[in-house]
Amino acid sequence: MSTARVDRRLPAWLRVAAPAGVALIGLAVWVLIVDVADAAPRMLPSPFAILEEFFTRWSIIAPDMAITGTNALVGLVAGTVLAILLAALAASARPIDGMLAPLVAALAVIPIVALTPILNTMFGASSQFGRQAVAAIAAFVPVFVNVLRGLRQTRPVQRDLLRASAASRAQTFRFLTLPTALPYLMSGIRIAASLAVISALVAEYFGGPADGIGTAIASYAKSGRAALAWAFVLGGILIGLLFFLVTSLLERLSTRRAPV
Amino acid sequence: MMTRRAAAAIWGVVGVAAVVALWELYKFLGPADGVVIGGDGSTGSGVMILPRTHDRAMPHVWEMVARLFASTSGGDTPPLWVSVLSAGGVTLGIAAAGWVIGVLVGGILAIAMQRWRLIEWGLLPWIVVSQTVPLIAFAPVVNALGGQLAREGIPWPQWLSVAVIASYLAFFPVAIGMLRGLQAPDSIHVDLLRTYAAGYGTTLRRLRLPAAVPYLLPALRLAAAAAVVGAVVAEVSIGMRGGIGRMLIQLAGQASSDPAAPWGPTFGTIALGLVAAASVALVGTGLKNYRRGEETA
Amino acid sequence: MSTAPAVRAAGVGKIFPTRTGDVVALTDVDLDVAPGEFVSLIGPSGCGKSTLLRLIADLDAATTGTLEIFGKPAATARLDQDYGMAFQQAGLLPWRTIAENIALPLEIQRVTKAERTERVAELAELVGLTDFVQRYPDQLSGGMQQRVAIARSLAARPKLLLMDEPFGALDEMTRERLQAELTRIAAETGAAVVFVTHSIPEAVFLSDRVVVMSPRPGRITTVIPTRFDRIRDEALRESTEYFAKVTEVREALHGTPATRANER
Numbered sequence: 001m002s003t004a005r006v007d008r009r010l011p012a013w014l015r016v017a018a019p020a021g022v023a024l025i026g027l028a029v030w031v032l033i034v035d036v037a038d039a040a041p042r043m044l045p046s047p048f049a050i051l052e053e054f055f056t057r058w059s060i061i062a063p064d065m066a067i068t069g070t071n072a073l074v075g076l077v078a079g080t081v082l083a084i085l086l087a088a089l090a091a092s093a094r095p096i097d098g099m100l101a102p103l104v105a106a107l108a109v110i111p112i113v114a115l116t117p118i119l120n121t122m123f124g125a126s127s128q129f130g131r132q133a134v135a136a137i138a139a140f141v142p143v144f145v146n147v148l149r150g151l152r153q154t155r156p157v158q159r160d161l162l163r164a165s166a167a168s169r170a171q172t173f174r175f176l177t178l179p180t181a182l183p184y185l186m187s188g189i190r191i192a193a194s195l196a197v198i199s200a201l202v203a204e205y206f207g208g209p210a211d212g213i214g215t216a217i218a219s220y221a222k223s224g225r226a227a228l229a230w231a232f233v234l235g236g237i238l239i240g241l242l243f244f245l246v247t248s249l250l251e252r253l254s255t256r257r258a259p260v
Numbered sequence: 261m262m263t264r265r266a267a268a269a270i271w272g273v274v275g276v277a278a279v280v281a282l283w284e285l286y287k288f289l290g291p292a293d294g295v296v297i298g299g300d301g302s303t304g305s306g307v308m309i310l311p312r313t314h315d316r317a318m319p320h321v322w323e324m325v326a327r328l329f330a331s332t333s334g335g336d337t338p339p340l341w342v343s344v345l346s347a348g349g350v351t352l353g354i355a356a357a358g359w360v361i362g363v364l365v366g367g368i369l370a371i372a373m374q375r376w377r378l379i380e381w382g383l384l385p386w387i388v389v390s391q392t393v394p395l396i397a398f399a400p401v402v403n404a405l406g407g408q409l410a411r412e413g414i415p416w417p418q419w420l421s422v423a424v425i426a427s428y429l430a431f432f433p434v435a436i437g438m439l440r441g442l443q444a445p446d447s448i449h450v451d452l453l454r455t456y457a458a459g460y461g462t463t464l465r466r467l468r469l470p471a472a473v474p475y476l477l478p479a480l481r482l483a484a485a486a487a488v489v490g491a492v493v494a495e496v497s498i499g500m501r502g503g504i505g506r507m508l509i510q511l512a513g514q515a516s517s518d519p520a521a522p523w524g525p526t527f528g529t530i531a532l533g534l535v536a537a538a539s540v541a542l543v544g545t546g547l548k549n550y551r552r553g554e555e556t557a
Numbered sequence: 558m559s560t561a562p563a564v565r566a567a568g569v570g571k572i573f574p575t576r577t578g579d580v581v582a583l584t585d586v587d588l589d590v591a592p593g594e595f596v597s598l599i600g601p602s603g604c605g606k607s608t609l610l611r612l613i614a615d616l617d618a619a620t621t622g623t624l625e626i627f628g629k630p631a632a633t634a635r636l637d638q639d640y641g642m643a644f645q646q647a648g649l650l651p652w653r654t655i656a657e658n659i660a661l662p663l664e665i666q667r668v669t670k671a672e673r674t675e676r677v678a679e680l681a682e683l684v685g686l687t688d689f690v691q692r693y694p695d696q697l698s699g700g701m702q703q704r705v706a707i708a709r710s711l712a713a714r715p716k717l718l719l720m721d722e723p724f725g726a727l728d729e730m731t732r733e734r735l736q737a738e739l740t741r742i743a744a745e746t747g748a749a750v751v752f753v754t755h756s757i758p759e760a761v762f763l764s765d766r767v768v769v770m771s772p773r774p775g776r777i778t779t780v781i782p783t784r785f786d787r788i789r790d791e792a793l794r795e796s797t798e799y800f801a802k803v804t805e806v807r808e809a810l811h812g813t814p815a816t817r818a819n820e821r
Contacts, residue, residue: 010377018382043400102272103279109485110533111492114505117512117522122311122318123294129309157648160616164642165662166635175661179652194392201394205496207512214396218497221400233397240392 045227053231061216065235068213071128072200072243075135076193082136083143084185091151104144112138113199116206131203131212138199139192143185150184151177186251193243201236213239280321287313287320319520327520328527340521344528347504350419352532354503355491357423359484359536362430366483369431370438374468375460380439387435395428395490399497418500425498426490430483437479441472477544484536492529504528561628563717563749564590564613568622571608571775581774582608586622588768588777592716595743595750597760597767600810605775606753607721613751614642614719626717638666640717641710645725647702649694655705656681656690662712680708683742700731707739711746718743718750725755733794736762740789757810761802762789769809779809 027047034046054061090097112134119130154176162172204214213236220229294317295310311318319327328341337343369387373380399421406421445467453463495505508525515522569586572579583605590596598606611617612624615635626634634640641662649658657664659680660673668676681687684704694702703723710718724732740763743750754760760767760783767781783802785793793799 010381014378015381018378019385022382022386043404098267098271099275099278102268103275106272106530106534109481109488109537110530111485111489113489114492114508114526114529117508117515118526119311121316121512121515121519121522124312124317155648157644157646158650160644161642161648161661162665163616164614164635164640165665166638167665171665175665176650179650197392198394202396202493205396205493206509214394217394217397226400229400230397233394236394236397237392241389244392 043221043226043229045230049227050230050234053227054234057228057231061232061235064211064213064216064232065239067128067211068197068200068204068236069239069242071131071203071212072135072193072197072239074132075137075200076139076189076196076243078132079136079139079192079196080143080189083140083188084147087144087147087151090148097148100144104141107137108141108145113202113206116203116208120207125207126209128209130208131200134203135196135200139196142191142195143188146184146188146191147181150181153184154180183251183255186247186254190244190247190251193247194240197236197240197243283318283321286310287318316516316519319523323520324523324527327518328524340524343507344504344524347502347507347525348528348532351488351491351495351503351505351529352535354419354422354495355426355484355487355532355536357419358426358491359430359487361423361427362432362483362487363434363480365427366431366434366479367438369435370442371464373435373439374442384439387432390428391432395425396493396497398428399425399494403498418498421498422491422494422500422503425494426487429486429490433479433482433486434476437475437482438472441475442468444475445471473547477540477547480543481537481540484540485533488529488533488536492532504532561592561625562589563592563594563627564588564751565625565628566609566613566622567624569609569612569619569624570621571605571612571617572620583612583619583775586777588780590717590749590751592749593747594766595740595752595764597752597754597764598770599754599757599760599767599806600770600778601772603772603775604770605772606770608775609770610719610721610751610753614640638662638713639715640719641713641715642719643703643706643710643721643723645722647694647699647706649702649705651694654691654693655686655697658694658705659690659709659712661709666713676712680711683711683745684708684738700727700735703727703735704738707735707742711742711748714746716748718748718752720750720752722753722755724759732756732759733791737789737791739763757803757806758794761799761806762794767806769806771810771812781806781809 030047034044035048086096086100090100115137116130116134119133120127123129123133158176159172162176167175201212201214204212205218213232216232217229217236220226220232290310290313292312292314294312315323328344329339331337332340332343369383373383402421402424403418406416406418406424409416442464449467449471450463453467458466491503492505492508494500495503496509500506504525508522508529511518511522511525566586566588569583570581571583572581574580586605586609588596588609598609600606608617612619613626613631615631624631627639629637629639649655650661653661656674656677659677663673663676677690678687681690684707686701686704686708689697689701694705697705706723710720724735727735736759739750750763752760752763765782765784767783769778769781770776771778781802783806785798787793787796
């Protein structure tokens, strides 16, 4: 049993109150520095100014949010599908696993957004596809690793049971391997979702059409309109939070009866 | 009997060769304007699902290699690979600095969160959420702050801003991984040290830190890769000269006249990530005994 | 086929190749199990009892000798679902309810839903778990999970049950209770049982014959008949003839020659 058990001396409501409290303190310090003490660096506006810009300029923020969000979603779906296919292949054929393992390990450590200029050249700088490809590659890695692990998690006693019940290979997959791998897939998608959003956003810095949250942040920051730039940042955070919440919920639903 | 390391290396080479072969094969077979679905023939319509194959969009692999040995920007400038190497070195150094900062910050946070449950409850959700904020948002702020400090006489070179931004990506895996590692020891072991009247510091040194090593090493590797990404992106958003991020953007801008050139810094950044991860792996070899039972990431 | 023995092993041997050389897990095994007979395999670690059970179940293939289940080769018997198997870990699938777990072999054999529901109800009643069929495995105790595993092994009405230390992970009280239930079920269904165990009292209580095995190489040392002239109930555990048989098996395991004649 690990030592991360519940500390009986702390009441349970603190689990929610503590992070809320930290947020309030942080906001208070922020407001103090900016509004009260007026000691802020140039590019850090007051939180109220940011919120004001966010709501008044919603009509230009929303379309950019839609573009970045769509790129992230397309990348997430494409990367997930590709990862499932390749992981299934790798789990069933040794040579494919051998070839893929070093490639995926390398992909996991290289700066994927640095591939954006190349991809934009290949697909045309006026297309969103370069950014979607970057998001797809970023999403591919965690889903592939997790699905591959999940496909190998069946226990020997369960495999013996299916064999003793004269199950065919397809039946073993359907009754045992697939339900065992599903929670791992959902975990992978949750991790991949945040990566896809960040990658789609940061990729906009490396070229492509002049739309999306990232390019907006860059251009407004450059022209000195700090509050508006941060309002776009808020838009980006909201997209990231949305993806995170939806995929976390999916993961929670699928692990209700997880193989332990 | 081949060792697993040698076998993995050979498979790696086979994999790279397969990718090169796939590239040239697609270039040979694929349509010059890519495969578009749903378009009406005009540029920018429809969705391109396979890239364009003409030489300006997809150079041959041997053209990319040859370009590395040609001069960077004509005339007396050194060969491309030299420029890539030096720019890569600059970025690597900054990423290393960012990594150190991130590891320190992440480590301190992890110890504080393990020591006081209230801090874990208060900070951990925000640490997780912090990674949804695109770090390019902070680049102008950090840069402006740095400029202000420099004007007031505190030395703050521009690369330090890049390092701080890189550390923002690097601290996260370390904080999470080390926290899990510090919480990993069995209650049996914790109870044992209590019977020896060991205080928190002794328990930390003799039990929790050694137990954390199998969790820390994969986290350090992730942090190194993250620091490289952070450094490259920060260089681009601050516009720092001398780093490989800026070279990437510059040469990409000239891609229509010099299509093979952007591949130089691209290979360079890929190499950076691999070198950073390998350096951390070297750290791991010295700590073999503590790693029994480690999960491969 | 009703006169064919449930299990006929002749000269069966199994060799496992390992990096440090070949391991002879089983050698020269001759064993007949009659229909409806309860036979235990007992012996120290490495004596090959689990290996022999796995060969009968066609989970591994014998290196030498012949193995017939009801007159058919082991592989055919497996595909025909002539036997049911229970393992030491219950091996329940955690995402399925108890009812769905019991029905698993039937679902694989494509039995219709109506028939499955009926059979599951029968089996749940047989093992006394009717009230728990809609629960999940993590909500049941170890003993109850093993009862589910036994119910599952009976799903296809097999005439042969193969059990690999199914009660090994349970406490003594639960063990004794489940042993009584197993005897009753075996008698009611008329199935032959091959039962691997570490426990001498368990082997003697349950079986008609106890097969004593020894390791290095794995082989059958002796076979001790343990049929009693009475029903196997709790009172049996306190009778002198029971203790005498337990002593006989123990001496056979320790290698001390027993003073009584043994049937080989």
